[in-house]
Amino acid sequence: MSAIPNKIARRPFVAGVLAERGDALIVLGLGSPTWDAFAAGDSPEYLYSWGGMGLAVPTALGVALAQPGRRVVCITGDGEMLMGIGSLGVVADQAPANLAILVLDNESFGETGRQRGLTSARTDIAAVGRAFGIASTRTVTEQSAVGELADFLFKTPGPALAVAKIALTEDPWALPEKDGAAIAQRFRAALGAP
Amino acid sequence: MSTHDWSADVFRAMQARNIATVLTVPDGGLTRLLRMVEAEAAMRLVTLSTEPEGVGVATGCWLGGSRAMLAMQSSGVGNCINALGLPAAFRAPCLMLVTMRGQWGEFNPWQVPMGQATRPALEAVGVKCFPVDRAEEVGETFAAAADLAFYSRTSTAVLVGQRIIGAKGFGQK
Numbered sequence: 001m002s003a004i005p006n007k008i009a010r011r012p013f014v015a016g017v018l019a020e021r022g023d024a025l026i027v028l029g030l031g032s033p034t035w036d037a038f039a040a041g042d043s044p045e046y047l048y049s050w051g052g053m054g055l056a057v058p059t060a061l062g063v064a065l066a067q068p069g070r071r072v073v074c075i076t077g078d079g080e081m082l083m084g085i086g087s088l089g090v091v092a093d094q095a096p097a098n099l100a101i102l103v104l105d106n107e108s109f110g111e112t113g114r115q116r117g118l119t120s121a122r123t124d125i126a127a128v129g130r131a132f133g134i135a136s137t138r139t140v141t142e143q144s145a146v147g148e149l150a151d152f153l154f155k156t157p158g159p160a161l162a163v164a165k166i167a168l169t170e171d172p173w174a175l176p177e178k179d180g181a182a183i184a185q186r187f188r189a190a191l192g193a194p
Numbered sequence: 195m196s197t198h199d200w201s202a203d204v205f206r207a208m209q210a211r212n213i214a215t216v217l218t219v220p221d222g223g224l225t226r227l228l229r230m231v232e233a234e235a236a237m238r239l240v241t242l243s244t245e246p247e248g249v250g251v252a253t254g255c256w257l258g259g260s261r262a263m264l265a266m267q268s269s270g271v272g273n274c275i276n277a278l279g280l281p282a283a284f285r286a287p288c289l290m291l292v293t294m295r296g297q298w299g300e301f302n303p304w305q306v307p308m309g310q311a312t313r314p315a316l317e318a319v320g321v322k323c324f325p326v327d328r329a330e331e332v333g334e335t336f337a338a339a340a341d342l343a344f345y346s347r348t349s350t351a352v353l354v355g356q357r358i359i360g361a362k363g364f365g366q367k
Contacts, residue, residue: 047257050283051279052276053276054246054277058249058254059253059254059280061250063255063257065251065254065258065260066258067258086242086243086247089243090240090241090251093241094240181283181284181285184286188257191257192259194259
């Protein structure tokens with residue numbers, strides 16, 4: 001664990017970010033980021049995930065390439081991001097101006113028993129992103145950063161990567177639709193995808 | 195080793211089907227096709243760090259309303275197995291063009307375990323496999339696999355046999 005415990009409470013923080021999304025498409029990592037978004041209010045423009053660990057950023061990149069006129073924001077966790085960490089290199093290489101990524105970093109595998117994660121000591125995902133070539137990165141540690149973070153995620157030219165150091169909290173279950181075909185159908189219909 | 199230009203057949207089938215994004219960790223057998231994709235302004239070549247990223251990008255492209263495909267060596271298939279649960283869960287298509295190693299006259303023993311496991315591993319996660327051993331048949335097989343994937347929303351893989359590509363010898367056998 002860090003010397004100073006993380007302070008940001010994830011549920012109100014994610015709700016605050018999503019309140020500013022406009023018409024951005026939101027691609028969620030499996031587990032808690034999906035629960036956080038659903039708890040903040042359901043939308044057909046949210047792509048929920050229950051699996052495929054490591055594929056949140058690649059999936060968001062695919063949506064961003066297919067929908068260059070829409071803002072796409074991926075919200076995922078630190079463990080999920082690390083499993084697909086090379087995808088930050090792919091994002092840097094493709095450089096989609098409409099893609100931003102928010103990593104909710106509680107430094108733990110929260111879903112599986114709160115085991116410590118690699119970001120709890122020395123690993124810094126924003127620094128990894130910069131080293132891969134994502135020029136626009138930031139790390140936020142305060143709840144009050146939500147407004148400036150929303151601007152960063154939804155308005156600044158991408159690719160952009162933010163890390164929010166969030167507290168390890170116990171939140172009520174908020175489980176959305178689990179049927180992937182239903183989630184995909186709804187998302188595609190909202191986009192008018194053929 | 196055949197001289198028929200199967201890469202050109204695949205490229206034409208891609209153009210006819212608006213498959214405009216190719217996700218790849220390159221392989222020697224894919225060199226010609228990847229060059230054609232890179233040279234075509236209407237297509238995009240996405241270089242990956244590892245193959246499962248391509249499963250995610252292909253799924254995301256389809257969710258966003260466009261068509262992509264994954265091109266990789268058979269060893270990359272092993273990296274993709276859990277990832278292939280993503281298009282399966284979304285009932286999304288993932289089209290794969292796989293150049294085989296570890297079968298016809300393989301020189302490198304390290305390629306053999308995954309090469310031999312490629313088809314059973316793909317089938318175990320529900321991917322429909324189309325092995326081809328004649329260069330003249332790659333194009334039509336790819337076209338059929340692409341149509342099955344995109345119209346029936348399922349994952350398909352064309353396995354281009356090492357007999358077509360030729361075994362790499364590194365100057366010795």
